[in-house]
Amino acid sequence: MDRFHLMSVYIAVAEERGFASAARRLGMSPPAVTRAIAALEQRLGVRLLNRTTRHVRTTEAGHRYLEDARRVLDEVDAVDQAVSGINAEPRGHLAITAPVMFGRMFVMPGIVEYLERYPATEISALLLDRDVNLLAEGIDVGVRIGELADSSMRALKVGSVRQVVCASPGYLRRHGKPERPRDLSAHTLINSSAVSDVPNWIFNTAQGMRNQRIQPRLVVTSNAAAVEAALADFGLTRLLSYQVAPQLADGKLQIVLEEFEPEPRPIHIVHREGRFASPTVRSFIDFIAARLRADSLLN
Amino acid sequence: MDRFHLMSVYIAVAEERGFASAARRLGMSPPAVTRAIAALEQRLGVRLLNRTTRHVRTTEAGHRYLEDARRVLDEVDAVDQAVSGINAEPRGHLAITAPVMFGRMFVMPGIVEYLERYPATEISALLLDRDVNLLAEGIDVGVRIGELADSSMRALKVGSVRQVVCASPGYLRRHGKPERPRDLSAHTLINSSAVSDVPNWIFNTAQGMRNQRIQPRLVVTSNAAAVEAALADFGLTRLLSYQVAPQLADGKLQIVLEEFEPEPRPIHIVHREGRFASPTVRSFIDFIAARLRADSLLN
DNA sequence: TATATTATTCCATTTATTGGAATAATTAAT
DNA sequence: ATTAATTATTCCAATAAATGGAATAATATA
Numbered sequence: 001m002d003r004f005h006l007m008s009v010y011i012a013v014a015e016e017r018g019f020a021s022a023a024r025r026l027g028m029s030p031p032a033v034t035r036a037i038a039a040l041e042q043r044l045g046v047r048l049l050n051r052t053t054r055h056v057r058t059t060e061a062g063h064r065y066l067e068d069a070r071r072v073l074d075e076v077d078a079v080d081q082a083v084s085g086i087n088a089e090p091r092g093h094l095a096i097t098a099p100v101m102f103g104r105m106f107v108m109p110g111i112v113e114y115l116e117r118y119p120a121t122e123i124s125a126l127l128l129d130r131d132v133n134l135l136a137e138g139i140d141v142g143v144r145i146g147e148l149a150d151s152s153m154r155a156l157k158v159g160s161v162r163q164v165v166c167a168s169p170g171y172l173r174r175h176g177k178p179e180r181p182r183d184l185s186a187h188t189l190i191n192s193s194a195v196s197d198v199p200n201w202i203f204n205t206a207q208g209m210r211n212q213r214i215q216p217r218l219v220v221t222s223n224a225a226a227v228e229a230a231l232a233d234f235g236l237t238r239l240l241s242y243q244v245a246p247q248l249a250d251g252k253l254q255i256v257l258e259e260f261e262p263e264p265r266p267i268h269i270v271h272r273e274g275r276f277a278s279p280t281v282r283s284f285i286d287f288i289a290a291r292l293r294a295d296s297l298l299n
Numbered sequence: 300m301d302r303f304h305l306m307s308v309y310i311a312v313a314e315e316r317g318f319a320s321a322a323r324r325l326g327m328s329p330p331a332v333t334r335a336i337a338a339l340e341q342r343l344g345v346r347l348l349n350r351t352t353r354h355v356r357t358t359e360a361g362h363r364y365l366e367d368a369r370r371v372l373d374e375v376d377a378v379d380q381a382v383s384g385i386n387a388e389p390r391g392h393l394a395i396t397a398p399v400m401f402g403r404m405f406v407m408p409g410i411v412e413y414l415e416r417y418p419a420t421e422i423s424a425l426l427l428d429r430d431v432n433l434l435a436e437g438i439d440v441g442v443r444i445g446e447l448a449d450s451s452m453r454a455l456k457v458g459s460v461r462q463v464v465c466a467s468p469g470y471l472r473r474h475g476k477p478e479r480p481r482d483l484s485a486h487t488l489i490n491s492s493a494v495s496d497v498p499n500w501i502f503n504t505a506q507g508m509r510n511q512r513i514q515p516r517l518v519v520t521s522n523a524a525a526v527e528a529a530l531a532d533f534g535l536t537r538l539l540s541y542q543v544a545p546q547l548a549d550g551k552l553q554i555v556l557e558e559f560e561p562e563p564r565p566i567h568i569v570h571r572e573g574r575f576a577s578p579t580v581r582s583f584i585d586f587i588a589a590r591l592r593a594d595s596l597l598n
Numbered sequence: 599t600a601t602a603t604t605a606t607t608c609c610a611t612t613t614a615t616t617g618g619a620a621t622a623a624t625t626a627a628t
Numbered sequence: 629a630t631t632a633a634t635t636a637t638t639c640c641a642a643t644a645a646a647t648g649g650a651a652t653a654a655t656a657t658a
Binding site: 034 | 603607608
């Protein structure tokens with residue numbers, strides 16, 4: 001008794017509102033349809049269709065089951081296709097979204113490499129700092145920084161970013177090194193409104209999360225500008241770790257208040273699951289996930 | 300050739316890493332297992348298992364398919380169970396989350412009625428103003444106000460709330476009625492930090508969204524306090540429509556700047572789909588959705 | 599009231615599936 | 629190196645299941 005087949009028969013009957021027409025549509029005999037529905041109803045222990053000899057209508061349970069069965073069959077089809085196409089050359093169009101700066105630094109190089117490797121693919125890259133709804137906007141893959149809301153979207157963690165407060169050695173020599181968050185009030189602060197508009201820097205203390213109100217002397221709208229200002233010995237700024245990774249590596253900027261640093265924020269790749277995951281989408285996710293995971297700046 | 304059955308056979312073989320042991324586990328003969336796998340591989344056109352006579356290992360495609368097949372079968376089981384239990388009396392435990400004030404006003408009465416109707420059910424109601432992750436926290440149903448992030452969680456729209464700026468007739472008589480968002484600077488404003496901490500009120504103008512910076516004279520932490528202050532002729536406040544619905548109905552408060560009001564925010568019921576939707580969860584969702592949809596304050 | 603269509607049941611026929619025996623391949627033990 | 633044991637696979641006869649035509653009862657339309 002093929003459960004899969006029973007489902008398709010049921011869908012046909014429910015949609016056609018008739019056993020005979022369903023039989024015609026499926027190219028099977030009316031008795032076979034009758035038996036299939038009977039078997040299904042017996043399996044489930046529920047009457048799915050109210051049928052007179054002249055009319056067929058779904059019951060409440062049948063209505064539910066119709067939706068469920070459609071979803072399941074769609075998913076099975078998608079799964080079959082996905083695995084069938086796994087060895088095929090990726091092709092077709094992908095829509096990808098990522099945060100602006102992170103996207104420029106880490107996702108775009110991956111996209112370019114992917115496009116070069118698979119000539120039959122095209123990609124739309126939407127670099128936006130607002131979270132777009134993947135389903136509503138028809139986007140295949142998103143890169144997200146921060147804890148995820150309720151997404152039963154498939155999500156792969158590919159790294160994490162730290163929020164670091166840093167300054168140039170020159171500045172620190174002249175003004176001293178802050179040892180506690182409250183020391184910040186005696187310092188010159190640079191706030192990048194691209195990171196956060198709110199005049200608070202969050203720290204992790206022994207007493208838990210601490211929301212340190214700050215009074216920035218300089219507010220800039222781009223992270224690059226904040227980096228520049230810090231390099232010019234102007235003051236302390238708070239940025240995401242990857243944004244200052246080169247400067248930290250060669251010692252042009254130094255991290256302070258590291259022991260008060262908040263929990264690192266995870267980086268996830270999210271995508272619509274199951275029926276939406278075409279082989280090409282999957283191949284791209286595998287590709288970009290491997291690339292990001294291998295990036296030492298993100299771990 | 301039952302595709303679901305092929306899937307379970309494949310899962311058993313992949314997990315047992317052997318045809319013979321899979322056959323024993325499934326209570327079928329080795330030839331049957333061989334044939335099932337062969338049929339599956341032919342269907343999909345992909346080799347799923349690399350097998351020597353002594354060792355069986357999944358291929359890359361097979362690894363993928365294992366995950367997919369598990370998910371599909373789980374879903375099928377859940378669907379069967381859901382429809383089988385549809386006529387049964389709901390029973391068991393439900394965890395539900397909703398925003399604090401909205402939950403108190405609209406969800407709790409529904410929960411109480413549901414509990415009375417179905418004595419075999421228990422409910423944990425988590426009223427929180429932060430969005431909790433349903434999957435991580437093991438919550439069955441959530442009520443959310445506002446545009447949804449990427450949740451491929453099942454979501455039902457059950458109504459919407461307006462953000463209204465309002466004041467008492469007494470206040471408006473004395474200070475005049477603002478006609479444009481910028482007029483607000485000449486008024487006494489009450490900001491409820493339970494609605495939003497940011498000192499901006501958003502309006503919809505002909506030129507698009509306008510972020511009107513406001514200078515509140517009074518900031519209160521509860522919406523009820525904001526209502527009280529407005530009723531006392533103190534000033535203008537911005538609240539959600541349902542929070543002042545009674546006062547609006549009997550004329551104690553009046554809406555202003557209605558033509559600049561931002562898009563109403565949708566109310567959704569979100570829940571984990573498919574395999575997680577037990578009959579009881581479904582019955583509760585049906586119940587509460589019907590109740591909220593029927594509420595004239597939310598439409 | 600008559601006719602046509604429908605869902606269903608019965609049953610002989612066809613089709614597909616089943617498992618034991620045989621086979622070839624591979625590892626572990628002697 | 630050789631043997632014994634286990635494994636995946638193939639063949640084939642036996643079994644089980646699904647199939648559709650004919651018949652039947654029920655229902656709506658002409």
